[in-house]
Amino acid sequence: MRIPDRFLRLVASVMLISITATACGLTDTSGDERFVSELDGLDIDYRTLTGTLNGSGSSFQDPLQQAVSGEFRRVARNVTVNYTKSGSSAGKADLAARTVQFAGTDSAIKAEERADFRDEVLYFPVVAAPITVSYNLAEVPELRLGPDTIARIFQGDIAVWNDRRIAEENPGVELPDLRIAVVRRSDGSGTTKNFSSYLDDAAANVWRLGTGESLEWPAATQGAEKSSGMSSLIASTSGAIGYVDLSDSVAARLQRALVRNRAGNYVPPKLPNARAAIESSTFDDEFLYDPLNAPGDEAYPITAPTWVIVAARQRSESTADALRGYLNYLLTEGQLIAPTLGYAAVPESIRQALIERIDLIRSSSEDRP
Amino acid sequence: MPTTAPVVPFPSPESGESSGPNPLASTLSPRRRWSERLATSWMIASLVVASIPLLLVLGVLIVKGTSMVATVDWWTKDIPSNIASGALASQEAQEAFGNTGTVREVEVVYGMAPAIVGTLITTGVAALLAIPLGILAAVYLNEYGGKSRSASIIRFFTDVMTGVPSVVMGIFVYTVWVLTFEERGRSGLAGGLALACLMLPVVVRSTEEMLRLVPDSLRQASAALGAPKWKTTLGVVVPAATPGITSGSMLAIARAAGETAPILFTVGVVTATNFSLFGQNTTLSAQIFGNATQPGGEAMAWGAALTLILIVMVFTLAARWISGRFAVRIDG
């Protein structure tokens, strides 16, 4: 009444083979040359870095963090970087509690939360990306919208596509007699916050819904969870319109509207225009800035910023080195990876200044006399 | 009622089935005949309707998942973190971004090794915890508790516990372990704990059933030979029930391996293989859930689903085979 030996042996050999294969695959010893990016940065040999860097926060920059940390692992074999997209507020809280070494955030630390941080916090605006106004109208290849029109559409004042106010901005375009299906986020989101902040500023006389991560949308709107939920809903509904990050909109093959910026030009939500928005914004000493409704001629007015924040003082020297290395990578090679994912790299002058700022990260042991 | 009664073979007593076509069929009214046919059609149709989704699911898995799973990379390499880059590495997407120049090559190596290892670790921990404890509890219920009040209560609530949703077990371990130990608490060990809570009642009940089938004559013979009760239990009764216990445990393991909700709250997520019980990990079920809605992640989700089904089926079929092969020998 025992399990027959042959069966046991078969099971055992299968397990043995799979474990061996796994072990072999994991001891990959390819390419141990020193990596240097095309862009100038600090002189760091990534191979000497060790340790684990944990980060959490903004889901807006999560695709970037995943891609960059994956590439980073290839050149810095002894460093593991983990990023968890738990939301900007959770990221800031984690950084204050020192459970992570860096955090991703779409907004600055509020004044009342400053006290939670024992050390000085350094902001690194690594990328920015356009928030597109994506729509689904097969017969309308190009759509132009000004901030007032956008505000009216999203708060329900304009209900059909061939409304006079949309037609005025799009002379010569045949707009269908179709109900507008407004799609918005049902979960709290920084994208909603940025989008509503933009409308609150650019369409101040029209926009009624205020600002925030989640708004009191009119009942006729459709809620979708997460950016991917929004883009798939827009893609499958004719006549839909919503606000979606550029990379999700492109991945879902949506149509994107040209938005009229402060200078009066209708610009597309493309990366050169996002870069123009960053360039025409003013940075303060801490490198905080607001590219929404930027003044530049070619600036795309709904460009959303995001930062990596770190504590200037790290506990150990190896953590400080690893952190400097990762930030250096983010600000050199990472700036080349970012555009392929739909994020705008920072202008060269800002990037150089940020590279120098990396040196401010020190370990507490280095301060001791 | 017919006036002449034809000779009718009497239905055999031990079968629960009717003995073939009704010999009085020719005398049925059309209404009765039709309701009989309708009823039988309903039963057969039910079986067909319930089987179709199963066949569709398995079929789709094989068609969509095999190309991923049948590579060495799948079983050995880390989970790729550049799937989004891969999905966007087309001329069309890069132009939409406004990027000029050649499209940057992105090589996405589809690997699932971390999740396979994670599934084995969490399920292994759960099995190591739940099976010995479950057998011990079943021993109490059958050998010591019997029909006593406390044993009946335990038996009843064990049954009730099998119906507790897995998400509740996940919340339980989350509140007790993860919230106490913070992010450090997320690990294969925590996931194994949650799965063990799920497996325990199932193992207890199935083991108890098996122990009950062991004939008393074995126990009495052992006692007559002077063995103390614990020796009888461990040395005679449990070994006699081993095939049934093994089969029941393997079914419980198969169920645990497929669970997702408890894993989501307790294990975290990684892209590199973590062989340790501590530190974050990931499982096939969590990967399927995460990749299902990610653009470009669908192929990985199908592959992970196929891998998971393979593991679950291996355990399920092994359990059925063992119980079919050995169960008969117990009576005698």
Add this chain to the structure above:
Amino acid sequence: MTDLAIRPIDHTDLVDDRNDHRPDKLFSAAAMAAGYLVLVILAAIAISTTVKSWPAFQAEGFGYFFRDEWAPSRGRFGAASIVYGTLVVSAIALVVAVPLSIGIALFITEVAPRKVRSWITGIMDVLAAVPSVVFGLWGFLMLRPYLKDFYNAVADAVAGVPVLRSIFGPSLSGQSFMTAGLIVGIMIVPIITSIVREVLSTVPINEKNGALALGATRWEMIRGVVFPHSTGGMVGAVMLGLGRAMGETIAVALVIGASPQITANLFSQGDAMPSIIARNLNEASGTYRSALIGLGVGLFLLTILINISARLLVRRVDARTKGAR
């Protein structure tokens, strides 16, 4: 053990060695502790989750399950729409699963030849073994697009009929209560079938044969003998299925659309208790987290109550028929 069998028995084997009772006491104590572990765990679940969800109950009152205003970012946690979603999905799942399960169970016990029986139970076992996440994946990627077209076709067909058009309205993405209900329905078929089978097998054979001998068709025999004997047990089986349907988390999370709302439109998006917990617990903090755990407490109590009633029903049927023999 073998040494007792092959060497001659002498009187020391038969004498009860009173000095060595400790292993026995230890073992039985350990076994009893293991037995009580189940109760301990259940109690621990109840206590820990209630404690952690207390802030939400304090802030919102116990009635927050019945208020309809779920806006976590503004601190509003009225969960009525989520409870509604759970109930609707479970109801649809039962409507789908019960006729199928009873049909299959009857087929197994009354119609199928012995050889076919093990094949059918095999199919049921395999169906039960498919993990929820795999069904959810298939439902989301494969079934949903077809269902979306189907729903919109139905919605167009009944657009003129007053009551029907509210129930079968248009569907934007295929994610809906109905989709979730259909998939959960298929998933609970094995458990309802297996319990109904057990219940059906307790029907006295003599009565069944008696009915057949009197000239009843098989279906008439089932209606006249089998059903009356098994109603209690079948209700119990259905309730167990209901409990399982309510707790079904991942498959529902993938296809219900994640928009908590109370609407009669079965084809519209919605949300359910376990699914909203699964999607948001990791990122929630403060009162939001407590509110989600509170939903978990509610779910726990609900499924425990349903399971207790169901088990009592099934047991009573068992005892009644076994006692009558």
